[in-house]
Amino acid sequence: MRKVKCECGHVNPLGTVLCESCGKPIAGNQHIDGNDGKKLLNMRYDGMARRSQTYTKSFVDRVWSFFSSVKVGVWLIVIALVASMVGTIFPQEMYIPPDAPNRAPSVYYEEQYGVFGLIFYQLGLHNLYSSWWYMILIALIGVSLVICSLDRFVPLFKALRNQKPKKHKSFLSRQRLYSESYEITDEEVVKLKEKLKKRRYKLTEANGHILAEKGRFSRWGPYVNHIGLIIILLAAILRSTPIFYMDEYVWVREGETTVLPGSNGEYYVENKDFILETHDDERFRETLEKEGMVASNYQTDVVVYKATRPIPGAEPELEPIVEDSIQMNQPLEFDGYELVQSGYQLNEFTNMTFKIHETDDSNEESLGTFTVNLMEPESEFVLDNGFRVVLDQYYPDYYLDDDGIPASETNFPRNPAFVFFVYPPESENAEVSFLGIGKNIDASGENEYKLGIADFEMHDVSGLSFKYDRSLPFFGIGAAIFMIGVIQGMYWQHRRIWINRTKDGELLMAAHTNKNWFGVKKDIETVIEDTNIKMVDDQQELDEKEK
């Protein structure tokens, strides 16, 4: 590897912009950090040689250089930002409202949003955040994070570990804060040093030259927070595997015990009761009058069972392991799984009991009854007195579609309707009856017998998420490291003050900070009090620059 020797005698690695020892700008390398023709030196990386700026020949070098550029990183962020915006123009597929006329994405977007909706759907933007290209974008940001950090961290770490107080004049005078003072006595310098120490600067001295430094650890903040982000991205990869993440959804009727999907038949849950409470508090009267009912509690009282199968394939024996109430914001946890209150459906019909009576009997005296289980309806009912009833059509959630044909909106028995064939005793000719809630239609008008709803039972249904997410600790660690990193990097600053002296009492003072110039100026103002040292000039005044 070729080296560059500075006039101070220090040998610098190839690509160095400012001599590692004395800071003198190295001729021919100034374009790297954009110092050409500028008064002030770019101190961002202390003028260290960086791999990305030095080696640009091979393919690996080029890839490295590409991703190590902050510019590229910012572009990736901006592209991700714009893409994320685009995804919110219309709802994502999972947020298509449940009451939409047609929830099929191929229909919904065009129907609701016209041609833009169609384009949105056809470009796949309705699943944007799980699309391959969005994932790749985020992955590229991850790659950029790693390479940017490595490219800078290693040289910066070396540079800051071996700092020399003696700097070349051309380094000092090209700092943003700089002053030259004359006829400064040793006593004044002693005073200065004491004040610097009081302000918690760490001093390094060599031959009367001083480097005062504080808050260096804040320089590592960006790298720490980038590590946090990398951990978060890795956690996201883990989460996409079934070992770390499982999420199932189950509807349980009141009184029903059902197997928890995704548990391999190991766990069962029983819904003992679903409770919906509403607010009824005097102090909220005005709002409640305006808005109607406001829910205060969604709760499912459940028992979780563990199944044991003494003989494989046999009916499981269920042993209750937990009995608890699940509320919103209070999920139930057991054996590393979680049950979360996620939905509900009130007042579904459990069963309906019908009676048969003669059409012209005004007392509607019952000739016999039968009960239809609305979850699993039987197709034929034979009554004791010889009547036979066939359930021809069953619409759990009845409505008339656009063509006026009866249909079922969902498979849930919320508004059941039926077409029955009634066979009177010893007759082969059926009378057709149509029944629903508030509907009782005899299409022929000649039926001798009529059906009526005698009784019904209802239940609520609770929607529960059944899940585990073992990636959460990793996200937590990543987020914590990220926060430590940003706070470290942003709430502290790395301040350095160089004080170089010549034999004839001349004193050169220069200062640099990565943030908060106001703060370092205040520091200098205090430490030079009672001395003849001149206050530093701020050589970068935006007022001048922009006018």
Place this chain on the structure above:
Amino acid sequence: MDLVNLSSTALYTAFVLYLIATFFFGATIRDRRTDGKKGNAGKIAIIITVIGFLAQLVYFIARWIASGHAPVSNMFEFLTFLGMALVLAFIIIYGYYQLSFLGLFALPIAMIIIAYASMFPTELAPLVPSLQSHWLYIHVSTVALGQGILGVSFVVGLMYLIKQVDQSVKSKGRTWLEFVLYLLFVLIGFVVITSAFNIANYNATFEYSAGNQVIATEYHLPAIAAPNDSSLVTEGVMKPWFETPGWFQGEDAGRKFNTVIWSIISGTILYLVARLLFRKRIGATIQPLLKNVKADLLDEIEYRSVTIGFPVFTLGGLIFAAIWAEVAWGRFWGWDPKEVWALITWFFYAAYLHLRLSRGWHGKKSAWLAVIGFGIIMFNLIVVNLVLAGLHSYA
């Protein structure tokens, strides 16, 4: 006096005090012209600001006790709290930089936000089940504080632009700056027009069907845009000119859209009146006030408020938000529009912080970014709730 009254009186007091403090901050302009030392005006101004902040704290605590939950659960409460956070951020940053001019700009912005907030329903409202969690306080207050601090960077960025954009030459910068100032007028227009018709007790009811239900919506401003597919029920009021397009999602989309139209109309009128009065651009009118502020210092305060606000926003808007979402909904991230826009905000400020590393992104460009960044925050607060309904439609 009961707690609810006490609370609204305290809020009103705070508002008036901020107004008075603004005038005192204005008076410091003269002080600066004579010598470098601060006069009494600056001191009085900051003391009044602090008292105003304490009054707002009284509002906050009284309302908390009255409703039994921290008042951060709907649009009125959240925006009021955001205004308060902005004032707090200002007080902290004033303590460090002692820059009176900042008050002259930050307090009016905070006042506009508070006035805007009080146009939303102010009655105590109960919490729906998903909001019944301690994370409500932790998440929302951290977010508001972060946004308040980022709000300071917006205020300072705006000051920087007003000071630095050359008003004598036609340029894109000059036009856009004027547009941003015009938007502030639209906000004020919203407050004025809403208050005016509220005092007049204007009411027009529309009915429209959603699914199988018929929903009634009350307009408190004359209807220019009716709800989609609706019919006017009230008699003897202005007939709507047209209907809100169907792709406006969310509850009461028609009414909100109508309000936006009214705000733009009244804001434009106010803006034109101001232009006639001053006979120059608003930017040019304010510019001389900032003659004695150092552009460098503004640039630095703007950058520093982003560096201070960014971690707070990340903590509240992403991390605490994710923890709560995990507890309440069983997933910590669901690509809900509000969540996505929080991420967009985060991306934006991350880009800002990285751009500051490179040369040429200080000064004007960076000030524009600070202004746009707060624009994104406001977008998430206003437009996402208005147009893109989601799980967060309550606030």
